[in-house]
Amino acid sequence: xxxxxxxxxxxxxxxxxxxxxxxxxxxxxxxxxxxxxxxxxxxxxxxxxxxxxxxxxxxxxxxxxxxxxxxxxxxxxxxxxxxxxxxxxxxxxxxxxxxxxxxxxxxxxxxxxxxxxxxxxxxxxxxxxxxxxxxxxxxxxxxxxxxxxxxxxxxxxxxxxxxxxxxxxxxxxxxxxxxxxxxxxxxxxxxxxxxxxxxxxxxxxxxxxxxxxxxxx
Amino acid sequence: xxxxxxxxxxxxxxxxxxxxxxxxxxxxxxxxxxxxxxxxxxxxxxxxxxxxxxxxxxxxxxxxxxxxxxxxxxxxxxxxxxxxxxxxxxxxxxxxxxxxxxxxxxxxxxxxxxxxxxxxxxxxxxxxxxxxxxxxxxxxxxxxxxxxxxxxxxxxxxxxxxxxxxxxxxxxxxxxxxxxxxxxxxxxxxxxxxxxxxxxxxxxxxxxxxxxxxxxxxxxxxxxxxxxxxxxxxxxxxxxxxxxxxxxxxxxxxxxxxxxxxxxxxxxxxxxxxxxxxxxxxxxxxxxxxxxxxxxxxxxxxxxxxxxxxxxxxxxxxxxxxxxxxxxxxxxxxxxxxxxxxxxxxxxxxxxxxxxxxxxxxxxxxxxxxxxxxxxxxxxxxxxxxxxxxxxxxxxxxxxxxxxxxxxxxxxxxxxxxxxxxxxxxxxxxxxxxxxxxxxxxxxxxxxxxxxxxxxxxxxxxxxxxxxxxxxx
Numbered sequence: 001x002x003x004x005x006x007x008x009x010x011x012x013x014x015x016x017x018x019x020x021x022x023x024x025x026x027x028x029x030x031x032x033x034x035x036x037x038x039x040x041x042x043x044x045x046x047x048x049x050x051x052x053x054x055x056x057x058x059x060x061x062x063x064x065x066x067x068x069x070x071x072x073x074x075x076x077x078x079x080x081x082x083x084x085x086x087x088x089x090x091x092x093x094x095x096x097x098x099x100x101x102x103x104x105x106x107x108x109x110x111x112x113x114x115x116x117x118x119x120x121x122x123x124x125x126x127x128x129x130x131x132x133x134x135x136x137x138x139x140x141x142x143x144x145x146x147x148x149x150x151x152x153x154x155x156x157x158x159x160x161x162x163x164x165x166x167x168x169x170x171x172x173x174x175x176x177x178x179x180x181x182x183x184x185x186x187x188x189x190x191x192x193x194x195x196x197x198x199x200x201x202x203x204x205x206x207x208x209x210x211x212x213x214x215x216x217x
Numbered sequence: 218x219x220x221x222x223x224x225x226x227x228x229x230x231x232x233x234x235x236x237x238x239x240x241x242x243x244x245x246x247x248x249x250x251x252x253x254x255x256x257x258x259x260x261x262x263x264x265x266x267x268x269x270x271x272x273x274x275x276x277x278x279x280x281x282x283x284x285x286x287x288x289x290x291x292x293x294x295x296x297x298x299x300x301x302x303x304x305x306x307x308x309x310x311x312x313x314x315x316x317x318x319x320x321x322x323x324x325x326x327x328x329x330x331x332x333x334x335x336x337x338x339x340x341x342x343x344x345x346x347x348x349x350x351x352x353x354x355x356x357x358x359x360x361x362x363x364x365x366x367x368x369x370x371x372x373x374x375x376x377x378x379x380x381x382x383x384x385x386x387x388x389x390x391x392x393x394x395x396x397x398x399x400x401x402x403x404x405x406x407x408x409x410x411x412x413x414x415x416x417x418x419x420x421x422x423x424x425x426x427x428x429x430x431x432x433x434x435x436x437x438x439x440x441x442x443x444x445x446x447x448x449x450x451x452x453x454x455x456x457x458x459x460x461x462x463x464x465x466x467x468x469x470x471x472x473x474x475x476x477x478x479x480x481x482x483x484x485x486x487x488x489x490x491x492x493x494x495x496x497x498x499x500x501x502x503x504x505x506x507x508x509x510x511x512x513x514x515x516x517x518x519x520x521x522x523x524x525x526x527x528x529x530x531x532x533x534x535x536x537x538x539x540x541x542x543x544x545x546x547x548x549x550x551x552x553x554x555x556x557x558x559x560x561x562x563x564x565x566x567x568x569x570x571x572x573x574x575x576x577x578x579x580x581x582x583x584x585x586x587x588x589x590x591x592x593x594x595x596x597x598x599x600x601x602x603x604x605x606x607x608x609x610x611x612x613x614x615x616x617x618x619x620x621x622x623x624x625x626x627x628x629x630x631x632x633x634x635x636x637x638x639x640x641x642x643x644x645x646x647x648x649x650x651x652x653x654x655x656x657x658x659x660x661x662x663x664x665x666x667x668x669x670x671x672x673x674x675x676x677x678x679x680x681x682x683x684x685x686x687x688x689x690x
Contacts, residue, residue: 005374016394019470020401023422030483031415062344065278071550075479080546084624092481097413102344105417107476109550109621112628134266143629145270145277
């Protein structure tokens, strides 16, 4: 085979196709047609489609490379401390991501997981301040890189903008610090991150053994 | 193109392909320095969060993307292609053909990578690991790659020898498979993206494919050629080499799912990766048997190759261990993954490539490296730097893993625990940058001497292969 040029190339190609078909096509066959889950009692399907602003925010999240430090995948409660850290009550499942243009599941937790960030109830102005200063409200140390480039300093014309950062006071008089459009979409995206619905496949598998033991007693 | 020092060590294949190959190596070493600078900035940001955070071009996420792109597509690709072409030319027994295509391809490849880096920095990154370069440079990458690879395939098809060698198989495999791999990944992730988490699955497969089907074969092509040449002995247990080769190609890319343990993907993907990681140990065992002579030989090339080989083997064992769920519980999502990646790509692949470059360049220029002390300096800095880098990352990841699993530890505490190790990572990056700068200077000097055809000292009548690698002129 090594001497026959043609057979050698056939071997190389089949080695490539073997892995590609096994992993990429195999998983696509299994998950490619995954549909939203329609709940009769709620009368709507889950997961919900992201709002326009949030969908655009995901692209900002992607191009800034946030996924290099933050995951968006909760592991099941008995595997790691994800639940104890308040990152989510159930494990993330493939269906959570079907509407996302570019899922950012990430593979590094230099920072916390963000799959259910909306549950942390940070309002926009808190988030703007956090992104700009890197300091959590009430905190002292910088715990996130301060991304000042997401904000603009503008001359106040008329009233102070609704998007002005609370830190405007620190800027020059007559000017306000305003979140740029990208910052607004990013914050809308972060506030939309939530996986509230209990899909059937996300319920923890209850082991059968303890039940039968209980029956015997 | 007559070299004043014609002797048995410099063959017709070397003189014919000299300048195109030196161009590939030169671009590789330039990218290595660029990647080292980017990597240094990225590692400073880990313990000094505000470092360059004001500049949108240099957010930590973009730095990570820039570093890996410059390192893999800049350094490893150029160096590996140069080695593959050189090996195929030498073993084919005829001067390399279509080298003007290779030159054009090299220029276009490097422009594409540069354009890709600018794209990433200005916000066009795709956010897929190892496929970060924006869509608009991707077709150019494929075309440029094919144009470089053509020369290698021609050398393989037109070979004048009856038998074939392991280094040829690895070189041809890398040249031939990578365009397919790249096109498949582009199609499924960029042109008509698959849905949801399938993107993560496909990207995991691609990242592993880049390592197992492209970078590792390129590095091994060089190692399988240089080790017997330098030691002057045939490779032991060579009859297993072909089985080991096919094991890597068939099983290698299945191991990509090990980063998805516990994730929102079908459980068979990490389980298959776990089994594949263990099966793949056969490949590594045979490589270890074949190339074990490198540990007992002298010379700069063998020093780098034996270091690279040790890292390659050790990395494989670590991959297999961490692909078990119980271990992944501690190491997943931490700097340990980064340590493993650096061990494999920097410690394993890059050191083997550097060893081959140390062997090849004097034969291409027809003279020894310009400065023996710079060679020694680079060797010491490079090997110690990689060692320090991997150890510090692993230690940082170890504390991080324990802290992550303890819900009471806040992220502020976690960062302060890992801080001392992260400072070590920065130190390692400074050492590596210094070493790589030294190498680039030495390379430029060596090539300039060859270009200007300055008189060759009489003592450069090298007969021992190792004498060419470090010879003060």
